[in-house]
Amino acid sequence: MTKIILKGFGLKTLRSPVAEGEALVSEYPISFLGNVNPETGVIQNHPLEGESVAGRVLVFPTGVGSTVGTYVIINLAEKGLAPRAMIQRRADTVTLIGAVVAGIPLVHRVIPDPVESIKSGDWVKVDSSKGIIEVEKKK
Amino acid sequence: MYLTKEEEKALDGEHGEALSLAMRVLCSLGDFFEAERLIPIQSAHISGVSYKTGGEALLTTLKKFSSLGSRALVPATLNPGGVDLEMWREMGVEEKFFEKQKEIISLYTEMGILATCSCTPYEAGNIPARGTHVSFAESSAITFTNSYLNARTNRESGLSALASAITGKTPLYGLHLDENRFPTVKVRVTVALESSTHYGALGYLIGKSFSDAIPLIQSDQSLPLVEAKHLSSAAAASGAVALYYWGEKAEATKDLEKIEVDKREINQVFESxxxxxxxxxxxxxxxxxxxxxxxxxxxxxxxxxxxxxxxxxxxxxxxxxxxxxxxxxxxxxxxxxxxxxxxxxxxxxxxxxxxxxxxxxxxxxxxxxxxxxxxxxxxxxxxxxxxxxxx
Incomplete structure (x- = not known):
């Protein structure tokens, strides 16, 4: 099993800054309002259509679209359908505030590029307070 | 992020739990994006109004802010909700939904926020002046404000805009700073944009192609208000464009990635x-x-x-x-x-x-x-x- 370490800048103020799970990687940006079904956590109208963000470590370039995405993230978290952690090339305020309120570890400005170096299915452990990401490659 | 003594007191709850909660939201934001300090804002525009998009999380959040006695310190307007408050029956909306919607709007109103319920706050008197700092949510109004009004706002979340309305402040980072407002890509438009919808199609294409870039859009045509509104809203829906320039901005245009948009590409947006x-x-x-x-x-x-x-x-x-x-x-x-x-x-x-x-x-x-x-x-x-x- 190959293991790689990525380093970035994480959200430091969480009570539980460490989380792990199976990666779901999108090379395209995500608008939580519209692209994620708030009742099921399943991605829609997006190249990752049909995949669920629930319990995954969601890796994506940045958040786009609606500024109400924050409430979609909080609603998902209250239903137990939110991602366990999020990794972005560049964080955006809409995703960040959702992560702060829902207590989801979030890391951005990661080296090497997380969208390129993490693949869906890899097992990813995120320490948001240190900005450290451990990736166990699936193969 | 540096806080003044007064701001520290507010964060610690010495000025009440309401301000403390709002300060905690802004401090998380400012610390994460390495803002130097907080700056005063002139006004706020808040999204997160429809019960359909905000759901119970929105109601819970607003009840929390409201029960602590939160009040807007600066002029603040509100985005559209899920129903016409007078003609809701004609929209085929259920009474249960209408009641939830009324509750959300009352909670905002209790906090001193004007229930304008529109995505065009600049049509309702919330018109940021050139060069001033504001805290706007509503993706289309953000882009319009930065690009057409030349005022400054980051792409705020509905919740961070609410926290800014309550504190009258926002963290100093991103688009509030001169160095982050230069164009990052050049878009040459070689097709005549025949209608406001064509301007929207152009915005849609730019947002989809460049996500959160700052495009310098070169066109021989003018950019009237309605056309700017459509361009802004589409670029902020398919992407996260928060600022664009229309026309020349010579000093910053060297070595930029450059694309051309022709008739075929605009037509493709319509066909999509x-x-x-x-x-x-x-x-x-x-x-x-x-x-x-x-x-x-x-x-x-x-x-x-x-x-x-x-x-x-x-x-x-x-x-x-x-x-x-x-x-x-x-x-x-x-x-x-x-x-x-x-x-x-x-x-x-x-x-x-x-x-x-x-x-x-x-x-x-x-x-x-x-x-x-x-x-x-x-x-x-x-x-x-x-x-x-x-x-």
């Missing part, structure tokens, strides 16, 4: 939205229609009879003026409806599976937000279809 059936309804007014757009539709349907339902969405103040000037009556006499306080995206629309619109933003969100197919056409064509002319 298509219907497998006849449209069940024509919906206009995303973003909310201005008085001029309302007038134009009124003139097109005057004395005619609509064959397909035509719904026009606008702000309360534009509708009031439109009633005084007879535009609303003309649309209603033709069989159309003019709704306020809500929009085609955030209202829980039932009974239609397809629609035609002049808004790239509405067409973009339609499949996921209302399970509807959408087609995109300029306003004139939309109205002709509603009047029964074949496409």
């Amino acid at each position: 939205f298509s219907l497998t059936r006849e449209p069940g309804i024509v919906m206009l007014g995303c973003p909310h229609y201005s008085i001029y757009e309302l007038k134009r539709v009124a003139e097109m349907v005057e004395g005619e009879r609509l064959k397909i339902p035509l719904w026009v969405f606008t702000s309360r103040q534009v509708k009031c003026l439109g009633e005084r000037l007879g535009f609303v009556q003309r649309i209603e006499r033709a069989g159309g409806k003019v709704f306020c306080d809500t929009c085609p995206i955030v209202a829980p629309l039932k009974g239609f599976d397809s629609f035609l619109t002049d808004s790239a933003k509405a067409a973009h969100y339609a499949p996921s937000m209302n399970r509807m197919e959408a087609a995109l056409q300029p306003t004139e064509k939309c109205v002709k279809v509603a009047l029964g002319f074949k496409q």
Whole structure:
């Protein structure tokens, strides 16, 4: 099993800054309002259509679209359908505030590029307070 | 992030739990983005109003802020909710939803926020002056404010804009700083943009291609207010464009990635939205229609009879003026409806599976937000279809 370490800048103020799970990687940006079904956590109208963000470590370039995405993230978290952690090339305020309120570890400005170096299915452990990401490659 | 003594006291709860909660939101934001300090804002515009998009999380959040006695310190306006507060029955919305919606709006009102319920705050007196700092949510209004009004706001979340309204402050980072406001990509438009919808199609293409870049858009055409509104809203729906420049900005244009947009690419945007059936309804007014757009539709349907339902969405103040000037009556006499306080995206629309619109933003969100197919056409064509002319 190959293991790689990525380093970035994480959200430091969480009570539980460490989380792990199976990666779901999108090379395209995500608008939580519209692209994620708030009742099921399943991605829609997006190249990752049909995949669920629930319990995954969601890796994506940045958040786009609606500024109400924050409430979609909080609603998902209250239903137990939110991602366990999020990794972005560049964080955006809409995703960040959702992560702060829902207590989801979030890391951005990661080296090497997380969208390129993490693949869906890899097992990813995120320490948001240190900005450290451990990736166990699936193969 | 550096805090003044007063700000530290506010964070620690010495000025009450309400300010403390709002300060905690802003400190998380400022610390994460390495803001140097907080700066005062002139006004705020808050999204997160429709019960459909915000759900119980929105209600819980607002109850928490409200129960602590939160009050807006600066002028603050509100985005559209999920229903027309007067004509909600005509929208086919259930009473239970209406009650939840009323509760959300009351909570905002109790906090001293003006329930303008429109995505065009600049039509309701919340017009940031050039060079001033504000905290705006509503993606289209953010882009319009940065690009057309030359005021400064980051792409705030509904919740961070609320925290800024309560504290009167925002963290100093991102688009509040000169060094982050230079163009990052050049877009040369070689096609004539024939309608406001074409400007929207251009914005849609830019947002989709460059996500959160700052485009310098070079075109021989002017950029009137309505066209700027459509361009802004589409670029902030398909992407996260928060600022664009229109025309030349010579000092910053060296070595920028450059693309050309021609007729074929604009046509492709129109073609990317298509219907497998006849449209069940024509919906206009995303973003909310201005008085001029309302007038134009009124003139097109005057004395005619609509064959397909035509719904026009606008702000309360534009509708009031439109009633005084007879535009609303003309649309209603033709069989159309003019709704306020809500929009085609955030209202829980039932009974239609397809629609035609002049808004790239509405067409973009339609499949996921209302399970509807959408087609995109300029306003004139939309109205002709509603009047029964074949496409």
